[in-house]
Amino acid sequence: MEAMNPRTEPRCRTLSIHVVTWNVASAAPPPDLSDLLQLNNLNLNLDIYVIGLQELNCGIMSLLSDTAFEDPWSSYFMDVLSPLSFVKVSSVRMQGLLLLIFAKYQHLPFIQVLSTKSTPTGLFGYWGNKGGVNIFLKLYGYYVSIINCHLPPHMANNDQRLEHFDRILEMQNFEAQDIPNILDHDLILWFGDMNFRIEDFGLHFVRESIRNQRYSDLWEKDQLSIAKRHDPLLREFQEGSLLFPPTYKFDKNSNNYDTSEKKRKPAWTDRVLWRLKRQSQTNFHTPALSAPFTLFLRSYVSHMVYTISDHKPVTCTFDLEVYINISDIPETEDPFLLFYYSNNLHSVVGISKPFKIQPFSFLEEDPLDEAQPQI
Numbered sequence: 041m042e043a044m045n046p047r048t049e050p051r052c053r054t055l056s057i058h059v060v061t062w063n064v065a066s067a068a069p070p071p072d073l074s075d076l077l078q079l080n081n082l083n084l085n086l087d088i089y090v091i092g093l094q095e096l097n098c099g100i101m102s103l104l105s106d107t108a109f110e111d112p113w114s115s116y117f118m119d120v121l122s123p124l125s126f127v128k129v130s131s132v133r134m135q136g137l138l139l140l141i142f143a144k145y146q147h148l149p150f151i152q153v154l155s156t157k158s159t160p161t162g163l164f165g166y167w168g169n170k171g172g173v174n175i176f177l178k179l180y181g182y183y184v185s186i187i188n189c190h191l192p193p194h195m196a197n198n199d200q201r202l203e204h205f206d207r208i209l210e211m212q213n214f215e216a217q218d219i220p221n222i223l224d225h226d227l228i229l230w231f232g233d234m235n236f237r238i239e240d241f242g243l244h245f246v247r248e249s250i251r252n253q254r255y256s257d258l259w260e261k262d263q264l265s266i267a268k269r270h271d272p273l274l275r276e277f278q279e280g281s282l283l284f285p286p287t288y289k290f291d292k293n294s295n296n297y298d299t300s301e302k303k304r305k306p307a308w309t310d311r312v313l314w315r316l317k318r319q320s321q322t323n324f325h326t327p328a329l330s331a332p333f334t335l336f337l338r339s340y341v342s343h344m345v346y347t348i349s350d351h352k353p354v355t356c357t358f359d360l361e362v363y364i365n366i367s368d369i370p371e372t373e374d375p376f377l378l379f380y381y382s383n384n385l386h387s388v389v390g391i392s393k394p395f396k397i398q399p400f401s402f403l404e405e406d407p408l409d410e411a412q413p414q415i
Contacts, residue, residue, distance in 0.1 A: 053180075055087040055147075055360045056338075061188070061231040061310050062346075062353035063094040065292070066136075069116040075345055076353055077120065084357065089126065089142040091117060092188030094233040095349075096136045098169075114140060127378060132173045134158035137232075139173045139188040146397050148376070150364070152178040154219055159211040161192075161204045172208035172232070176219060180362040182226040182333055183219075185212065189232035195305075198263050201235055202271070209273075224317065226333060227360075230277065231312040233351065236264040238286070243305050247297065250285050250306060258286075262308060277313040280340030280356065287342050287352040295344055312340065312356040334361045 060076060078084050093113055110118070111133070117140060118128055126142040130153045133139075137158075143151055154176040161171040172189035189208055191201040212222040222228065238246055239261045249257045259265055259282060268275045286306035289298045298304045316335055338357040346353055376397055380390035 051365075052361055052363050055180075055362060056085060057088045057090060057229075057358045057360055058084075058086050059229060059231055059312050059356040059358070060089070060091045060353060061094075061233070061312060061355075062092075063190070063233040063288075063310065063349060063351035064113070065095050065349035065351065066097040067348040068097075069113055070346060070348055073116070073120065076343055076355065078355070078357070079120075079124075086357075087144050087147060089117075089121065089140070090186055090229060091138075091140040091142070092231055093138045094136060094188070094190040096133075096138050098135045111138065113138065117142065128380075129153060130156060130175050130177075132156040132158060132175055134160065134171060134173050135169055137171065137173045137188055137190055139175055139186065141175055141177070141186065145378075145395075148378075149397060150180045154178055154183075157212060159208045161207055170204065174212050176225075180364050182362065183224070184227045184229070185222050185225045187212070187228065187230045187232075189230065189234065191233070191235045193235045195237045195239070198236070198267075201263075202267055202274075205234075205274070226317050227335065228277075228315040229312070230314070231310075231354075231356070233309055234264065234311050235307075235309050236262060236267075236311070237307040237309070238262055238305060239266070241305075243303060246286075246305055250297075253285075255282055255285070264308075264311065277315045279311060279313050280337050282308055283340070284342040284354075285344070285352075287354055289350045290347070290352065292350055293347045295347065298350075310342075310351055310354045312354060314358075333363060335359070336361075 058078060062076075074080050077089070078086065096111060096113060114128075114131065121142050125144050125146075127145045127148060129141045129143050129148075129151055131138070131140045156176070157174045159172045159174070160169075162169040170190050170192060172187050174188075175186045177184045177186065187208065189205075191204050209222065238258055241249075241258065241261055246258060249255065262282070264279075268277070286308045288307050288309040289304045290296060291299055297306050314335060336359040338359055340354075340356045342352045342354050344352055374396075375394035377394060378390075378392035379388050381387070382389045
């Protein structure tokens with residue numbers, strides 16, 4: 041049997057991806073987000089952060105300020121993650137929707153931002169208070185689509201939510217660019233304030249089930265779970281088990297469900313879904329000689345410690361196995377430079393000192409401690 045050339049043999053590496061979704065209800069960042077970002081979890085060695093926020097403050101003065109400067113949330117995450125060797129790879133904002141991606145700098149040669157897109161579905165289908173924002177990436181040769189959405193609220197608007205879900209999906213295709221149809225992407229990560237509610241059960245039954253941690257009693261009436269049973273495309277999107285309390289609606293600055301006159305029924309409005317391309321399919325963009333990559337769910341939890349909003353944040357941590365041919369890894373000792381370009385100011389607003397990346401370090405489970413880029 042002919043031996044495989046070691047320079048073409050695919051190698052596997054596991055990337056840890058931490059997804060955050062949070063409707064922040066126009067609040068400013070709290071002093072400490074260590075729990076949300078899992079900074080104190082010594083068992084995690086994260087490679088990529090994907091952060092989606094909804095209902096950022098989008099008043100006139102706030103938007104004017106954010107046009108010239110980073111919004112307070114983006115600045116906060118950059119201040120916290122930069123010293124940990126993370127670099128902001130891309131971001132996109134549409135009114136109150138914000139999507140950020142951070143990656144450890146040694147992965148930068150293998151990440152290509154293909155495009156960003158905003159899809160408003162609000163008033164008359166044109167207002168951006170509802171809809172989705174998307175970042176398309178090529179990650180180690182695989183096509184990845186990341187969507188942060190905010191769907192219509194209220195119990196009675198379930199059909200409208202599903203319609204907006206389909207509309208956002210349809211609008212993510214790029215006919216004039218060399219980007220595959222979104223359903224041909226290797227991975228879709230879709231999350232946000234989806235606003236799905238719990239049908240039929242009364243307020244007392246729902247609250248008693250939550251108090252006794254009988255979440256399974258509520259799953260069968262969760263609108264998203266019901267929709268997945270009837271919609272073949274939606275069924276292709278997977279989700280972890282809902283083993284945490286419904287994340288909406290809370291009195292602000294407390295862990296008490298709504299005590300206002302309306303007494304809104306609790307619901308799992310904040311969700312993280314994913315869709316892997318069917319592994320039986322092979323097409324032109326899958327790296328040669330590699331197996332389709334796989335995704336493992338490590339955790340799917342809410343974070344009750346945060347009380348600035350009427351929503352609790354939800355995080356999902358994945359292990360993503362990627363394959364790459366050794367021959368595709370650039371052999372270079374040349375230094376790299378990082379440039380930050382502002383689409384608002386149409387100019388370069390930051391540049392790093394020269395730094396080096398050992399291209400083969402991603403194959404090591406514990407790569408050498410290299411000097412990180414200083415912006």
